[in-house]
Amino acid sequence: MPVATQTVLRLDRASKTYGEGESAVEAVRDVSLDLEAGKFIFLMGPSGSGKTTLLMLMGCLLRPTSGSVYVFNEEVSSLDEARLPRVRRDRIGFIFQGFNLFPALTALENVEVTLNLKGYRGGEAREEARKLLTHVGLERRMDHLPEDLSGGEKQRVAVARALAGNPSIILADEPTGMLDSRTGRLITEILRDLAHEEGRLVFMVSHDPRITALADQILQIEDGHLRD
Amino acid sequence: MVSIARKNLFHDKVRFAVALAGIAFAVVLITVQLGVYLAFRANVSVLIDHTNADIWVTARGLENFDFGKPFSEKKLYEVEEVPGVAWAEKYLLAFGYWKTPAGSQETVQMVGFDPETMVGAPWNIVKGNPQDVKYFNSVFYDEAETNRLGNLPVGAETEINSHRVRVTGIIRGARSFIQSPYIFTSFKNALNLSFVNKGNTVYVLVKVAPGYSAQEVKRRIQDTVKDVDVYTSPEFSKKTEDYWMVNTGTGVALLAVALMGLLIGTVIVANTIYTSTTEHLKEFGTLKAIGASNWDLYRIIIEQALINSVIGYAVGMLVSYGAIQAFKRGHLQILLPVPVLVGIFTLTVMMCLWSSVLSIYKVTRIDPALVFKS
Numbered sequence: 001m002p003v004a005t006q007t008v009l010r011l012d013r014a015s016k017t018y019g020e021g022e023s024a025v026e027a028v029r030d031v032s033l034d035l036e037a038g039k040f041i042f043l044m045g046p047s048g049s050g051k052t053t054l055l056m057l058m059g060c061l062l063r064p065t066s067g068s069v070y071v072f073n074e075e076v077s078s079l080d081e082a083r084l085p086r087v088r089r090d091r092i093g094f095i096f097q098g099f100n101l102f103p104a105l106t107a108l109e110n111v112e113v114t115l116n117l118k119g120y121r122g123g124e125a126r127e128e129a130r131k132l133l134t135h136v137g138l139e140r141r142m143d144h145l146p147e148d149l150s151g152g153e154k155q156r157v158a159v160a161r162a163l164a165g166n167p168s169i170i171l172a173d174e175p176t177g178m179l180d181s182r183t184g185r186l187i188t189e190i191l192r193d194l195a196h197e198e199g200r201l202v203f204m205v206s207h208d209p210r211i212t213a214l215a216d217q218i219l220q221i222e223d224g225h226l227r228d
Numbered sequence: 229m230v231s232i233a234r235k236n237l238f239h240d241k242v243r244f245a246v247a248l249a250g251i252a253f254a255v256v257l258i259t260v261q262l263g264v265y266l267a268f269r270a271n272v273s274v275l276i277d278h279t280n281a282d283i284w285v286t287a288r289g290l291e292n293f294d295f296g297k298p299f300s301e302k303k304l305y306e307v308e309e310v311p312g313v314a315w316a317e318k319y320l321l322a323f324g325y326w327k328t329p330a331g332s333q334e335t336v337q338m339v340g341f342d343p344e345t346m347v348g349a350p351w352n353i354v355k356g357n358p359q360d361v362k363y364f365n366s367v368f369y370d371e372a373e374t375n376r377l378g379n380l381p382v383g384a385e386t387e388i389n390s391h392r393v394r395v396t397g398i399i400r401g402a403r404s405f406i407q408s409p410y411i412f413t414s415f416k417n418a419l420n421l422s423f424v425n426k427g428n429t430v431y432v433l434v435k436v437a438p439g440y441s442a443q444e445v446k447r448r449i450q451d452t453v454k455d456v457d458v459y460t461s462p463e464f465s466k467k468t469e470d471y472w473m474v475n476t477g478t479g480v481a482l483l484a485v486a487l488m489g490l491l492i493g494t495v496i497v498a499n500t501i502y503t504s505t506t507e508h509l510k511e512f513g514t515l516k517a518i519g520a521s522n523w524d525l526y527r528i529i530i531e532q533a534l535i536n537s538v539i540g541y542a543v544g545m546l547v548s549y550g551a552i553q554a555f556k557r558g559h560l561q562i563l564l565p566v567p568v569l570v571g572i573f574t575l576t577v578m579m580c581l582w583s584s585v586l587s588i589y590k591v592t593r594i595d596p597a598l599v600f601k602s
């Protein structure tokens with residue numbers, strides 16, 4: 001049930017500079033954003049423009065050099081390092097371009113181990129993992145290792161894994177980058193449904209102009225700046 | 229619960245095998261060396277430990293049991309007078325040359341005890357009656373020395389120091405690994421056969437009377453009897469063990485090999501665990517992005533270390549068991565009491581945990597950006 005206009009993620013003049021002095025790189029500059037639940041948002045921009053860095057700031061993997069990041073009104077940018085894993089665990093699901101599945105684990109175990117991390121135990125985790133994999137249309141491939149799955153199937157497992165623990169925010173960095181266009185579109189549609197039908201904020205980096213039509217909003221970034 | 233630690237270990241079968249081989253190698257070296265060390269230690273004091281005496285009186289300045297020096301047997305009477313002494317006995321230990329049927333000479337140590345009281349007599353008899361050593365120049369030897377002494381059966385005759393002797397019986401469990409074979413006979417025979425002068429003894433063995441402590445009686449003997457050293461049996465046993473293990477370097481050499489096993493094992497295990505962590509770094513990064521804390525990651529590494537150590541220890545012990553059986557066929561009794569086995573297990577676990585330190589350091593410093601690289 002989509003919750004109307006609830007801000008789940010907010011950036012207030014967030015900047016990230018890598019390194020210091022001569023070699024400093026300002027990867028993200030002064031980005032302010034207000035992102036609501038139920039929205040499917042694209043981030044586009046040239047290579048090196050700061051897309052991944054921005055995603056890491058939003059996902060509490062990095063803290064901004066200046067400015068603030070709020071997740072559900074909690075200012076996470078001021079939390080100390082040891083408390084960030086909890087925010088990621090409870091609020092955020094990540095999807096990566098390279099899938100990043102655990103190669104020694106079956107599709108089912110990939111999701112299950114993530115659920116274990118989020119506090120689900122034994123049979124409960126297994127049941128929930130089955131449900132999530134069925135949800136992304138993988139009920140027939142659950143017991144396969146990643147190496148035996150196609151790219152599209154792998155990314156479905158990754159989506160199911162990102163959904164483990166029912167996070168409100170899904171962050172995806174070029175999730176279709178390694179898929180053919182038809183499969184890419186299918187995955188994008190799944191992600192869109194996670195936003196529109198399940199009320200999550202889905203924020204995705206993409207280069208692909210063919211799927212932009214599916215987005216509610218497209219943000220452009222260049223040299224670390226958001227363009228209007 | 230899905231154990232990513234276990235799954236990853238069994239997924240990289242070759243690396244797992246290398247790590248296990250490293251651990252097992254260390255375990256085998258440590259177990260066998262330690263077992264031999266303990267066996268040697270116990271062996272060099274075997275006669276002291278099997279003699280029913282509480283106190284040993286020796287010549288002044290003696291270094292260990294095997295290097296006995298004669299002193300006047302008059303000391304025996306002085307010792308007997310000390311309050312708290314239940315009885316005192318003469319006991320002889322002296323070198324001699326045993327003639328083999330092939331004509332060669334074998335150095336032996338003659339042990340002379342009193343066949344009336346049987347104090348210091350052999351305790352594990354294979355053939356014959358040890359009281360028969362009272363007959364003229366009758367001797368017993370250990371079955372494990374049969375070859376060395378020329379395969380002489382009971383009833384056969386040969387010579388010690390050019391005196392005729394007769395094999396009267398065979399015993400077991402008194403083989404010396406470091407010293408020459410022990411030949412048991414009566415005190416009187418031993419004195420006749422040896423170069424020790426009449427009127428001397430090499431040891432005086434003392435039993436403490438009920439109600440007295442060994443330490444107390446030892447001190448009294450020290451105070452009243454001149455020019456002798458006095459030890460309780462455990463002290464004399466330890467002095468002898470320490471001499472052979474430390475002064476001769478035997479123990480040091482054995483323990484050094486065990487230590488080397490530990491070091492080499494640690495290097496192999498640390499190396500494989502570290503390489504494995506490096507190769508799985510992206511997975512650790514992914515876990516971190518998913519919400520794993522550093523401690524969750526440490527737990528995975530530690531679980532792997534523990535699985536490695538338990539299986540490595542089991543494999544190592546299996547191999548050690550085979551090696552020990554082979555040693556036993558060579559009459560080398562390996563001593564491995566349960567506490568030592570537990571100790572080696574603890575050492576194995578510590579080795580694996582210690583080997584994981586570098587990996588733990590590595591995952592603490594994962595760059596989160598790593599997971600976004602395709």
Ligand SMILES: Nc1ncnc2c1ncn2[C@@H]1O[C@H](COP(=O)(O)OP(=O)(O)OP(=O)(O)O)[C@@H](O)[C@H]1O
Binds near residue numbers: 025046053054
């Ligand atoms: N750890 C780092 N240290 C120093 N500079 C970095 C680091 N990570 C990224 N950068 C720099 O920051 C800038 C932004 O990088 P970022 O990865 O966010 O770009 P991107 O838009 O995701 O690029 P791409 O489309 O190639 O993925 C780049 O100039 C990059 O070289």
Ligand SMILES: [Mg+2]
Binds near residue numbers: 600
């Ligand atoms: Mg990027």
